[in-house]
Amino acid sequence: MRLYFKFFSIHFRSAMTYRSSFFLSCLGHLLITTNVFLSVAFLMDRFESVGGYTLPQLSLCYAVILAGTSLAECFARGIDAFGRILSQAQFDRIMLRPRPLLFQVLCQDMKPTMLARLLQAVIMLAWAIPSGAVHWTPFKALTLTLMILCGAGIFFGVFLINACVTFFTLEHVEALNIFMDGPREYGKYPFGIYGRPVLLILTFLVPLALVQHWPLQYLFDRGPAWYGLLPIISLLFLIPCALLWRLGVRHYRSTGS
């Protein structure tokens, strides 16, 4: 763990070397996601509610997804950019070192600029939590924390699957962006809004609804309390991801470059 923090501080300092470009890319990431929030706010201004959700409730919903993705994109950037690691044959070097493979891949690259989005999520939470959208209890607070952390976990799993595919294709597969950029964009509304088929896919295939739609039902007093524990179940998704990763590593042949 100490080693990990050391790597993080290295990446952070290297990003801070070019201070103005660091802040500019923070601003760039931030503007994209504030636009997403504004789009929700504009539509709510016209329609007042959708599916029974109000603006503070939707902003809680988006904050959870935004925090999850930005945590994953900041710390799992190494996996996200795995295509580059493979094509530059850095993975050969990684395999020679006496540390866990995945740990080293994670340390290869981090993206501190994504923390700007975490800040936006925190601001949205700070507005939504006291707004009266939810009658808070200690257990509900726990659920909210679980939603964010397990959400980051699932996005981590999605990155991992993407990296495993890279073992076989040797280049980034753009179609997989549907499950990487898509949820960040469309997680602004609870997934139930998009209709039953979408909700089923996101419950059983890529269980993002387990960290967003279902626990939200509990937070808004529309569902039973055990919905609040579903984020933990969603972590089962990481098992097939880990198996795929091992399969990928076994299949690995250096590109030799």
Added chain:
Amino acid sequence: MRKYWSFFKMRLMAGLQYRAAAMAGMSTQFVWGAMEILLYRAFWLEHPERFPMGMEALSSYIWLQQAFLSLFAMWNWENDILESVKTGAVSYELLRPTDIYSMWMARSIANRLARAALRMVPVILLSSLLPAPWGLRLRISPAAFGVFLLSMVLMVLVVCAYSLFVYSLTFYLTDPNGIMVLSVAAADLLGGAIVPLPFLPEGFRKFAELTPFASMQNVPLRIFSGDIPLPEAPAVMGLQAFWIVVLLSAGYLLTRNGLRRAVILGG
């Protein structure tokens, strides 16, 4: 004129080579469009009376937006041009017996057309097969179609003129990233990329419609879907033409002045 035309054809051919990338991008765009329509469907089923445009018109808007995305996506910057200004390689271009600004324009238009040409056909075909209010409605009068095509041409010119304006600013800025980031965000919000303009609050919409960003995808998509009726089209397209003239001449003056100031060192 002939040399720009052949340069244009050359870039177009080069751009058409990236077929695999286009296939991948297309599947993403189809899912994106579907998600967008499912979202508005929820609003429509709940409050049909507060909808500013028909659901069918909105579906057509969304599918065309996905089909022609590369034509107006602000983030499709020409990195070669930006690099050449930054590194000074632009000086080689000056040696050629061509006008640099026209070259940039030819290049921008060609690359956008090539990217869009590969992606648009499957998206249009598939989405027009969808059932009534959710698909792309292709029934359109010949007159409206003609006006739509004209506004598409104007739209591409506005987008490229704006990009060129930004490139010409790079002669004066050490880091063009700031203005690029702001342009992308403004085009998303004011141009009807994230929410079609009729859905915006009244006052904000009126402001947005005057900006150059609203002269981009907003105009042709709404003409095609029938949201801008034909009698109103000349006024909106006049505004498009106005922005083309303003942006092109501003960019041209900035570039000429920038090149005059530039000192090219040997080596």
